[in-house]
Structures are given as C-alpha cells and as structure tokens.
Amino acid sequence: xxxxxxxxxxxxxKAVVYDGKILGTFISRSGHQxxxxxxxxxxxxxxxxxxxxxxxxxxxxxxYGRYSLPFTNDKVTEITAHARGVNFFYPxxxxxxxxxxxxxxAMRVQNGxxxxxxxxxxxxxxxxxxxEVMAKALSVNxxxxxxxxxxxxxNPAQISSMxxxxxxxxxxxxxxxxxxxxxxIIAGIHNSIAxxxxxxxxRLGKIEEDVAFVGGVAKNIGVKKALENELKVKIVxxxxxxxxxxxxxxxxxxxxxxxNKK
Amino acid sequence: MDLDNLDFIKxxxxxxxxxxxxxxxxxxKVYGYYCSYIPEEVLxxxxxxxxRIRGTGCNDTALAxxxxxxxxxxFVRCTLNLVMEGKYDFLDGMxxxxxxxxxxxxxxxxxxxxxxxxxxxxxxxxxxHKITEAGLAWLKEEYSLLIKKLEDDQKKAFxxxxxIDIINIFNxxxxxxxxxxxxxxxxxxxxxxxxxxKIMIANSSIPKEDSNNELEKVIETLKERExxxxxxxxxxLVGSYVDNPDFYKIFEDVGGLIVTDSLCYGLRYFWxxxxxxxxxxxxxxxxxxxxxxxPRMMDQHQQRLDFIKGQIKxxxxxxxxxxxxxFCDLHGxxxxxxxxxxxxxxxxxxxxxxxxxxxxxxxxxxxxxxFIEQILVS
Numbered sequence: 001x002x003x004x005x006x007x008x009x010x011x012x013x014k015a016v017v018y019d020g021k022i023l024g025t026f027i028s029r030s031g032h033q034x035x036x037x038x039x040x041x042x043x044x045x046x047x048x049x050x051x052x053x054x055x056x057x058x059x060x061x062x063x064y065g066r067y068s069l070p071f072t073n074d075k076v077t078e079i080t081a082h083a084r085g086v087n088f089f090y091p092x093x094x095x096x097x098x099x100x101x102x103x104x105x106a107m108r109v110q111n112g113x114x115x116x117x118x119x120x121x122x123x124x125x126x127x128x129x130x131x132e133v134m135a136k137a138l139s140v141n142x143x144x145x146x147x148x149x150x151x152x153x154x155n156p157a158q159i160s161s162m163x164x165x166x167x168x169x170x171x172x173x174x175x176x177x178x179x180x181x182x183x184x185i186i187a188g189i190h191n192s193i194a195x196x197x198x199x200x201x202x203r204l205g206k207i208e209e210d211v212a213f214v215g216g217v218a219k220n221i222g223v224k225k226a227l228e229n230e231l232k233v234k235i236v237x238x239x240x241x242x243x244x245x246x247x248x249x250x251x252x253x254x255x256x257x258x259x260n261k262k
Numbered sequence: 263m264d265l266d267n268l269d270f271i272k273x274x275x276x277x278x279x280x281x282x283x284x285x286x287x288x289x290x291k292v293y294g295y296y297c298s299y300i301p302e303e304v305l306x307x308x309x310x311x312x313x314r315i316r317g318t319g320c321n322d323t324a325l326a327x328x329x330x331x332x333x334x335x336x337f338v339r340c341t342l343n344l345v346m347e348g349k350y351d352f353l354d355g356m357x358x359x360x361x362x363x364x365x366x367x368x369x370x371x372x373x374x375x376x377x378x379x380x381x382x383x384x385x386x387x388x389x390x391h392k393i394t395e396a397g398l399a400w401l402k403e404e405y406s407l408l409i410k411k412l413e414d415d416q417k418k419a420f421x422x423x424x425x426i427d428i429i430n431i432f433n434x435x436x437x438x439x440x441x442x443x444x445x446x447x448x449x450x451x452x453x454x455x456x457x458x459x460k461i462m463i464a465n466s467s468i469p470k471e472d473s474n475n476e477l478e479k480v481i482e483t484l485k486e487r488e489x490x491x492x493x494x495x496x497x498x499l500v501g502s503y504v505d506n507p508d509f510y511k512i513f514e515d516v517g518g519l520i521v522t523d524s525l526c527y528g529l530r531y532f533w534x535x536x537x538x539x540x541x542x543x544x545x546x547x548x549x550x551x552x553x554x555x556x557p558r559m560m561d562q563h564q565q566r567l568d569f570i571k572g573q574i575k576x577x578x579x580x581x582x583x584x585x586x587x588x589f590c591d592l593h594g595x596x597x598x599x600x601x602x603x604x605x606x607x608x609x610x611x612x613x614x615x616x617x618x619x620x621x622x623x624x625x626x627x628x629x630x631x632x633f634i635e636q637i638l639v640s
Contacts, residue, residue, distance in 0.1 A: 064624065077631045077635060079628070079632035079635070079636075113640070115640070117636070
C-alpha cells in the first residue's frame with residue numbers, strides 16, 4: 001500500500017509519500033491558490049518518491065486548505081494529523097506544540113491520539129507570521145537565521161506588546177533607542193512567543209512529558225530554546241524539514257491504515 | 263411544510279415585524295431590554311411588549327465604535343450600532359440592568375448620548391449579585407421602583423391580579439419551549455441547534471399569546487419530521503449570549519449536533535416556571551432571583567455546574583463546547599473553572615473565544631472537526 005498525505009497550510013503546502021516508511025517529501029509555498037499548490041506538490045512528491053500516480057492507494061488532505069483539494073479520498077484536521085506524525089518519531093510524547101504560519105496549537109496526546117487541544121484565537125501573535133513580520137522589520141532573511149542570531153544574545157530585550165502590529169512598532173522603537181542590539185531584540189521576540197505559547201500549553205493542565213515541538217517555527221532553534229526555558233522541560237523536534245512535515249506525515253500514516261483496512 | 267417555511271421562523275431574520283406593527287397600531291408600547299434577568303411578565307402586565315435587544319442584521323460596528331472602544335463586547339457594540347442606524351426606533355422605552363459591565367454601561371450611553379434631551383423612559387433595575395435575605399429585600403424594592411416608573415409612563419396602576427394571568431401565559435410559553443426542546447434532546451433528534459436558535463429568537467420577538475399559538479404549529483410540524491441522520495457527535499453549548507443560528511451551523515456543518523445548552527438565550531430562559539400563588543409579584547421576584555444563573559451571580563457556580571452535569575446525562579452529551587465572547591470577563595472565569603471540572607469527570611471540552619460578528623469560520627470549523635475526531639477516537 002502506498003499513500004500520500006498533503007498538508008495545505010496557510011503559508012506552505014507539504015506532502016509525504018508513505019508505505020510503512022517515508023518514500024519522499026516535498027514542501028512548497030501555498031500562495032493564494034490552495035488547489036494549484038496541492039496539485040503541484042502532489043506531482044512533485046510523486047517524482048521525488050519515484051512512484052506513479054496509479055500506484056497510490058489513498059490520499060488524505062489536512063491543514064487549513066484541506067477542503068480545497070478535489071482529488072483526495074478524505075480529509076482530516078491538522079490537529080489529528082500532527083498527533084499521528086509526531087508519534088512516528090516519538091511514541092512517548094504526551095504534549096505537542098505546533099506553531100504554524102497563522103496559528104499555534106497545544107495538544108495533549110497519548111499513543112498518537114488527541115486527548116485535548118488548545119488553539120490561539122484570532123491573533124497573529126505567537127505564530128510564524130509574527131516572526132516573519134519581525135524578521136522583515138529587522139532585515140533578517142529567514143526563520144533559521146533568526147534562531148541562530150538569537151543564541152548570541154546575552155541580554156534579551158523585553159517585548160511587552162503581544163499584538164503583531166504593536167510589537168513591530170515596539171521593536172522599531174527599541175532599535176531606535178539603541179539600548180539593545182539586534183540579537184537581543186530577536187531573543188526578546190522569541191521569549192515573547194514562548195510566553196504566549198506557554199500560556200496556551202498550561203491551559204491544558206499540568207505539562208506532561210515528553211514534549212515535542214513541530215510546525216514551521218520549530219525549525220527556529222531560538223524559539224525552541226525559549227520554550228524550554230519558559231516551560232522548564234526538554235523539548236524534542238525531528239531533524240531537518242520534518243518539524244514542518246509531521247502534519248502531512250500523520251495524514252499519510254492515517255491514509256495507510258485506512259487503505260489497509262479496505 | 264417544513265420548519266424554515268413557517269412565517270414564525272422567518273421572524274428570526276429581522277428585528278421589526280408585523281406583530282410589533284399591530285401592537286403599536288393599538289397604541290401599545292414596546293420596551294427593549296438586554297438581559298434575561300429583566301422580568302418580562304411585569305412589563306407585559308403593564309401592557310408593554312418586552313423586546314429583547316439582539317444583533318440580527320449587524321454587519322459592522324463603525325457607528326458604535328465612535329462611542330465604544332474595541333475592548334468593549336462586540337455584541338454590545340453591534341446592538342448599539344443597530345440602535346444608531348435606527349433599527350430600534352420602534353422602542354418606547356428601555357429597561358437596563360447590571361448584568362455585566364458592558365451591558366450596564368449601555369444605560370449611561372443611552373442616557374447621555376443616544377436619548378439625551380428626549381422624552382424616552384430609561385429604567386435601571388439593579389439586581390443583587392448574591393442570593394441573600396438582604397439581596398431579596400433589595401430586589402423587592404427595585405421591583406417597586408420599576409413598577410412605579412412603568413406606572414408613570416403608562417399612566418395607570420399596576421394590577422397584581424392581572425399578573426397571575428400573565429404568569430400563566432408565560433408559563434405556557436415555557437412549557438411549549440420545553441416540548442420543542444425534546445425534539446432536539448431526544449435520542450433520535452428531529453431538530454437542529456441552529457433551528458432551535460431561530461425558534462428562540464422568534465419567540466422573543468412577538469407577543470407571547472401569538473408565540474404560544476405559533477409554537478404549537480412548530481410542534482405539529484416537528485412531529486411529522488423524520489429523524490436527523492448522519493451526525494457524528496452530540497454537543498452541549500455553554501457560555502456567552504448567542505443569538506446567531508450561523509454560530510450553531512459551524513458545528514452542524516462538520517457533523518456535530520448541539521442538542522442542549524446552558525445559555526441565557528437558550529434553556530436558561532425557559533427552565534424555571536413561575537409558581538402561581540396569591541402573591542404573584544413575589545413569585546416573579548423569587549423565580550428570577552433564583553433561576554439557573556448566569557455567571558453574573560456570585561456563589562452560584564455549583565448550581566450552574568450541576569445544571570450542566572444534569573443536561574449532559576439527560577441528553578447523552580459527547581462533549582461540551584464552552585464559548586466566550588471576547589472581553590466577556592464573567593464567562594471567561596466561569597468557563598475556565600467549568601473546563602477543568604468537566605474534564606476531571608471525563609467530559610471532553612472544547613473552549614472557544616469568539617466575536618459577535620462571525621468571521622474566520624474556517625478556523626472554528628477546524629476546531630469543531632478536530633473535537634469530533636478526538637471524541638470519535640476515544
């Protein structure tokens with residue numbers, strides 16, 4: 001059985017080909033046409049995996065644009081999908097933090113099944129979009145670079161505004177005051193995100209370990225460190241691009257189970 | 263004929279309607295009110311039609327935002343906007359209360375801004391936040407003041423004997439609403455939450471005698487209906503004021519049925535009938551004071567929790583949705599307590615913050631869908 005999971009997120013679309021193991025992955029920008037992004041990613045990941053379209057037994061979509069793809073067998077929410085994807089790498093994980101492009105989630109899980117979850121509400125603060133806006137304000141090219149730069153900070157700035165728009169003004173003011181260096185401001189931004197996400201995680205109750213961090217923002221080492229400091233726990237994240245791919249992977253795994261039951 | 267074709271249900275789509283038109287043509291007055299703690303029976307006994315202020319038809323809050331800030335409740339901003347647009351021009355008076363701060367301050371805004379210099383009765387009923395003997399004495403005095411102001415405006419005396427007849431009409435209304443509710447809470451339901459919301463809105467928009475006749479037609483229509491199929495989970499909705507059927511549809515569209523609630527525009531409105539005795543006014547006061555409370559009432563959290571637990575059991579609930587209007591501090595605290603208390607007894611809970619004007623529906627649907635997936639797996 002060969003299956004594909006496609007995660008159509010607000011910023012990026014991800015796909016994973018799976019047959020009990022990962023055969024291929026692909027990530028692309030979603031743009032404003034989710035259907036086109038989904039078809040594009042689908043075709044490219046088939047090439048990468050060396051699999052023909054007719055060999056695919058089940059396609060499962062997930063993510064914000066999961067309803068946009070007409071060629072899938074079914075859809076599942078990214079919350080359920082991430083829980084299964086993380087379980088593939090870390091079976092003992094009980095808490096998952098997922099920070100994506102436009103929202104963030106905290107989940108309590110057991111054996112890859114969601115027991116409870118919280119999502120941030122109508123606000124870009126504590127999301128990938130927030131870091132993108134800040135990176136632009138600070139002329140930093142990528143999330144990865146933001147992460148690496150923040151590790152050089154010895155005196156993180158205090159960013160008190162949680163609103164993305166106000167925080168951007170606050171960052172520019174801090175820069176103008178010359179009180180903090182660029183790396184201190186970036187570290188301050190990461191700390192402010194960690195505080196926000198910490199509140200979300202604590203709303204689930206006592207923090208249960210192991211804790212995993214996924215979503216595009218998990219590729220930012222600075223946010224991961226800030227979260228570890230905030231929550232006082234060690235956090236695991238898969239290597240490379242996999243933090244961004246756990247949703248698509250989870251969808252592919254669920255698809256694999258469904259295909260085998262057919 | 264199905265429910266949506268009934269003229270009664272269509273009343274939920276507008277604020278003004280023919281029933282109000284006829285009422286006013288007979289030189290009778292209509293008073294607006296916000297909170298379910300305002301005793302409709304007392305107004306009705308004075309030949310005043312009580313009309314619950316709602317946000318139906320609100321698309322933006324630009325006018326209201328010239329008076330209120332973005333940190334005020336969006337429901338209140340919406341209703342004020344409608345008032346400023348003239349949608350409530352048919353009102354002849356208002357009865358306010360200290361329900362929550364956002365609603366309470368509407369009295370000041372109407373007094374100093376909206377109705378400044380106009381001959382428009384604005385009455386404030388101050389309701390105690392605790393149930394005590396002293397509180398009851400206070401409330402009796404407040405009712406006396408309310409009645410005095412209504413007498414001044416109507417230029418006639420309050421007739422307590424007449425109140426008994428009115429209580430009977432309103433009690434019948436509550437009994438009929440409970441009969442309608444059974445079509446929703448049954449093991450094999452025939453009625454959706456969004457439809458029940460429309461019924462509740464229509465019921466609050468016309469004279470109760472008319473509404474009672476219409477509710478009987480609703481019941482007959484529902485008897486003929488087939489059971490609902492293809493739903494995946496049964497929910498209870500708890501939290502801030504909801505008068506928008508589309509909010510229920512968020513859950514219905516992904517396979518969830520809201521079969522019961524603890525809402526002031528839902529079950530809590532009709533749950534307690536008023537005892538009929540030789541002291542009808544005292545019975546009205548006691549009934550409103552001791553009803554299934556909203557979080558405005560201190561020391562009543564356990565009563566609210568017990569009511570919710572009772573509904574969960576009676577209506578075979580799979581999960582509870584706790585919703586809170588942004589900046590609603592009352593439900594903010596109560597919902598947090600409820601979340602932990604319900605999860606401790608194994609009830610899945612979904613917590614949502616929302617604005618009155620629905621936007622970004624996709625994100626709500628994701629949560630509702632994930633909640634159903636969570637319930638189905640467990």
